[in-house]
Amino acid sequence: MGARPIAQEGPPRTRTERDLRAERAAALARRGAVALAADSGIDHLVCACGSERYGIPLAAVAQVLPSRPCTPMPGAVPALDGLIALSGRIVGVLSLARALGRPDPGSDGETASGHLIVLRGTQPQPLALSVERVLGIARAAASGAAASDVADPDGLGNAAASVYAPASDAGSAGDGRPDFVVIDLPRLLRRALP
Structure with a gap:
């Protein structure tokens, strides 16, 4: 008994067609890996x-607004600039610099320069952070440990400033210097608001 050749249906495929399909499959696989x-x-x-x-x-960011004058709160914690009314709610405004123990760039409750970053999910009291300026959005490269699992890994001297993060896409923070320190908001708020 001899082996019979298998009959092929249709015209035989050329090597070029197979190569083209293999290249397409490889390109799709690369595109998926880049997206991942x-x-x-x-x-x-x-x-x-x-x-x-x-x-x-x-x-954690609900809204970014131009800064506005705050109503000061006598006897408040040092990081609290004051209160503002926003969409019918009273919102506490914390100076990010003072909350981190850094030199304050000269903001006080009377002046309105910089930006307010309204935070999401800070109940019962809505909160905003006052900053000198917002630069943009950057993606921090993924690391092996979550920022909340690392307490001051680089000796930054501030547990609320949890990780130094090089951004994954250069120039995304506004001026070609995309590196930044990631803020651990729960730690920052626990520290700034006793």
């Missing part, structure tokens, strides 16, 4: 306080 790598970081709103750059997780 792009999704491996966390977007942060990068802002400046003096010469320092800080990143606030974008998921």
Whole structure:
């Protein structure tokens, strides 16, 4: 008994057609890998306080507004600039620089310069952070440990400033210097608001 050749249906495929399909499959696989790598970081709103750059997780940001004068609160914690009315709610405004123990770039409750970053999910009291300026959005490259699991890994001297993060896409923070310090908001708020 001899082996019978298998009959092929239709015209035989040329090597060129097979090569083309293999190249397409490889290109699609590469595109999927690039998309997966792009999704491996966390977007942060990068802002400046003096010469320092800080990143606030974008998921925690509800709104960014131009700064406005605050009503001061006598006897309040040092980081609290005061209160503002926003959409029918009273919102506490914290100076990010003072909350981090950094030199305040000269903001006080009477002047309105810079930006306010209204935070999401700070109940029962809505909160905003006052910063010198908002620079843009940058994606922090993913790391092996979550920022909340690392307490001051680089000796920054401030547990609320949790990780120094090089952004994954150059220039995204506004002027070609995308590196910033990631802020651990729960730690910052526990420290600034006893």
